[in-house]
Amino acid sequence: MTATSHPLSAAVDNAPVELVARHLPWPLLVLLATAFGVLPWLGNDYWLNAILIPFLVLSLAGLGLNLLTGYTGQTSVGAAGFMAVGAFATYSLLLRVPGLPLPLALLGGGLIAAAVGFLFGIPSSRIKGFYLMVTTLAAQFFLEWVFTKFPWFYNYSSSGTISAPRLELFGYSLASPVGRYLLVLSTVVLLTWVAVNLVRSQVGRNWMAIRDMDTAAAVIGIPVDRYKRLAFAVSSFYLGVAGALWAFAYLGTASAGSFDINRSFQILFIIIIGGMGSIAGNFVGAAFISLLPIFLNQAGQWLFGGHVDAGQLQNLQKIIFGALIITFLIKEPEGLIRLLDNLRERLRVWPLRF
Amino acid sequence: MRKTLQYSLVASLVLGLQASPPEAWAADDAQFIPMATYRVGAYASSGIPWWAGEIDYFRYINEVEGGVNGVKLVWQECETEWNVDRIVECYERLKTGQDGAPTAFFFTHSTPGSYALMEKGAADRIPLIDGGGGRTESTDGSVFPYAFPILMNYYSQASVGINYIAGREGGLDKLKGKKIVTVYHDSAYGRETQAPMKLLAEKYGFENIQIPVADPGNEQSAQWRQVRQIKPDWVFLRTWGVSTPVAIKTAARFGISVERIVGDVWAGSEADVIPAGSAAKGYQALAPFPGGTAFEIHQRLKQYIIDQGKSDLKDTRYFGEVYYNIGLINAAIAVEALRTGQKKFGNRPLNGEEGRWAFEHLDIDAARLKAIGFEGLLAPLKLSCSDHEGGGAARVQQWDGQQWVLVTDWIRADHQLLRPLIEAKSAAYAKEKGITPRNCAAER
Known part of the structure; x- marks a missing residue:
């Protein structure tokens, strides 16, 4: 008899090998094609320079912090300090290593930031929660102080400011808005892709196990301390690259003051509002935090400019912005991305009730 | 509740759309002036009177003088909270002008902002004006065609401070062996005077701490x-914001005579001394922008703007404050530059390139100052291709417990001494960025 020797039933035999069915993510591809192909030619200087570049860089910074806080559960308020390391390290590399191509300098800046992040991650093996947060606060102030105190970092310029060195790639200048936009976009897309794969890998699963309960994670054999430090290093790498892009692709200059505690809070708010433990959430959060004030400002000018006292108008915008943050957090504490997901689910079954 | 909210929102929208504000609508026969303001945030107390002064002067020009040679001024505000990233956003938003009205210049009102926009301004051909601040080496217009640290750069501030102290001591030769301490805000702004102080100390033989x-x-x-x-003979105070009143109070606590403290340009407003209370009585500060309402322009503004209820000030007690007068002076310089440009290009709105030409040929002499009502409030100002500062003089004012009193006439900075330092730094910048300096002699 040539009957099958499979002991399993047909149903099990046909069960999918992969847990997540993979199909081509069309919406994402369309988005990427638009971002790379259409926007550079469509967007004017204002859109590229003042809207898209800062939005992308802040998304990347949010992504970096999210890997640490959202995925590994280690709260940090030192994000801007690591951005400063990335910016100053990239500057140093471009200045002191002649002929170093830009991508390598960015990578180097990121790696130096990662090393510093690793160093400040060491206490995480002993302390947790609020206490760890305080050590990251110390990192923030320490790094800010270092980049003010030691003139070597800013090449002995009297103002303590570093300015963008040559932005070129294989002899092609990236100084135009389109060039800088494409540089930022490519970096962000590449690093986001790495992050997506990272959180799906063994490393990411270990991080999430630590986040959910580190004792349990240790019991099942995950080297908790090592993975916490790794999270600090990887997170700082992302923040470092974001810091370098912020300084050179967006502002054109930077000083320690550009990476103060307020920037750290801004990035923390991006991940809290966008959604902890979500990759797409960083982009939504960055859009909310960085673009909404600009939108409110424009809308306010357009609607009331000239009628309402300008000072009151500005204060009103702050009130609206704050009220929106509170509303969204009450409505969905897990962040905007969760809100959008719920909306999508609802639309899928419409007109039936969710 | 919800209904009311909706109605009021709709109503405000409709209202907002209906009545068109007179200033916000620009046309292509008007001159657009971008305004990067900071009316909220940590520095709002300086920002609010500042823009009131600027706007009041522009309103005066529009309504009383019928514009600059008939060209109306229109402006739009953009809130920055004195954040560099917001200043960059505002610059990008407003640099192309509005509804056909071109932008001739951009007031950065922030030294970090001037640094950040330095290359963007040069690429877009928009002059960046930063009165009493900015990047010092951009005084050399051959390397920095589009940056103007107009009126008084930081080197001049140090030099005027030392000249004033020498005057009090009885001559520059009396400075030898004196101890002069500079207490400075540890930032780009505060550190900027270290190089000139070192040079001045070497030349005059005082001890520089x-x-x-x-x-x-x-x-x-x-x-x-x-x-x-240290027991210094003089203290030069280069603080900013809250650090100034704290410095004055702490100095009093340690028994340092306030009469021996000289504040610099940004440590000499009402907001700097009133919080220090009686400790500030006798404190003196450099004033390229003096406070007070005793000037001719204030009479005109009072008649046509303040008393008509057209002022941007919510509280007219601020009229004539140091920061209000800073706004006036900045606005007047802008208007005079536009006039200069119109002489060459015709009575029409100017673009950024024409704006640069206008600023480089700006010449406000004593007669002109008298005509526009700024006599005593502003020193004669003459810019050129190689000198983007123009002025470099300040008066010294002293706080009598109630108000600022001017105690000296205009004191000039030692430009011959400082110029080589500026040229060395601008040459280093040109080398780093691969810029070929313009030939200023050929352009004349």
Whole structure:
């Protein structure tokens, strides 16, 4: 008899090998094609320079912090300090290593930031929660102080400011808005892709196990301390690259003051509002935090400019912005991305009730 | 509740759309002036009177003089909270003008902002004006065609401070062996005077001691204890914001005579001395922008703007404050530059390139100052291709417990001494960025 020797039933035999069915993510591809192909030619200087570049860089910074806080559960308020390391390290590399191509300098800046992040991650093996947060606060102030105190970092310029060195790639200048936009976009897309794969890998699963309960994670054999430090290093790498892009692709200059505690809070708010433990959430959060004030400002000018006292108008915008943050957090504490997901689910079954 | 909210929102929308504001609508026969303001945030107390002064002067030009040679001024505000990233956003938003009205210049009103926009301004051909601040080496217009640290750069501030002290001591030769401590805000702004002070100390033989105060400077006991130990002859105070009143109060606590403290340009407003209370009585500060309402322009503004209820000030007690007058002076310089440009290009709105030409040929002499009502409020100002500062003089004002009193006439900075330092730095910048300097002699 040539009957099958499979002991399993047909149903099990046909069960999918992969847990997540993979199909081509069309919406994402369309988005990427638009971002790379259409926007550079469509967007004017204002859109590229003042809207898209800062939005992308802040998304990347949010992504970096999210890997640490959202995925590994280690709260940090030192994000801007690591951005400063990335910016100053990239500057140093471009200045002191002649002929170093830009991508390598960015990578180097990121790696130096990662090393510093690793160093400040060491206490995480002993302390947790609020206490760890305080050590990251110390990192923030320490790094800010270092980049003010030691003139070597800013090449002995009297103002303590570093300015963008040559932005070129294989002899092609990236100084135009389109060039800088494409540089930022490519970096962000590449690093986001790495992050997506990272959180799906063994490393990411270990991080999430630590986040959910580190004792349990240790019991099942995950080297908790090592993975916490790794999270600090990887997170700082992302923040470092974001810091370098912020300084050179967006502002054109930077000083320690550009990476103060307020920037750290801004990035923390991006991940809290966008959604902890979500990759797409960083982009939504960055859009909310960085673009909404600009939108409110424009809308306010357009609607009331000239009628309402300008000072009151500005204060009103702050009130609206704050009220929106509170509303969204009450409505969905897990962040905007969760809100959008719920909306999508609802639309899928419409007109039936969710 | 919800209904009311909806109605009021709709109503406000409709209202907002209906009545078109007179200033916000620009046309292509008007001159657009972008305004990067900071009416909220940590520095709002300086920002609010500042823009009131600027806007009041522009309103005066529009309504009383019928514009600049008939060209109306229109402007739009953009809130920055004095954040560099917001200043960059505002610059990008407003640099192309509005509804056909071109932008001739951009007031950065922030030294970090001037640094950040330096290359963007040059690429877009928009002159960046930063009165009493900015990047010092951009005084050399051959390397920095589009940056104007107009009126008084930081080197000049140091030099005028030392000249004033020498005057009090009885001559520059009396400075030898004196101890002059500079207490400075530890930032780009505060550190900018270190190089000229070093040079001046070498030349005049005084002892130059620099003591930093970390931002924001709420607590300065350690610094002033150190000052006390040094027993200086003079203290040059280069603080900003909250660190100034704290410095004055702490100095008094350590028994340092306030009469021996000279504040610089940005440590000499009402907001700097009123919080210090009686400790500030006798404190003096450099004033390229003096306070007070005793000037001719204030009479005109009072008649046509303040008394008509057209002022941007919510509280007219601020009229004539130091920051209000800074706004006036900035606005007047802008208007005079536009006039200069119109002489060459015709009575029409100017673009950024024409704006640069206008600023480089700006010449406000004593007669002109008298005509526009700024006599005593502003020193004669003459810019050129190689000198983007133009002025470099300040008066000194003293706080009598109630108001600022001007105690000297205009004191000039030692430009011959400082110029080589500026040229060395601008040459280094040109080398780093691969810029070929313009030939200013050929352009004349």
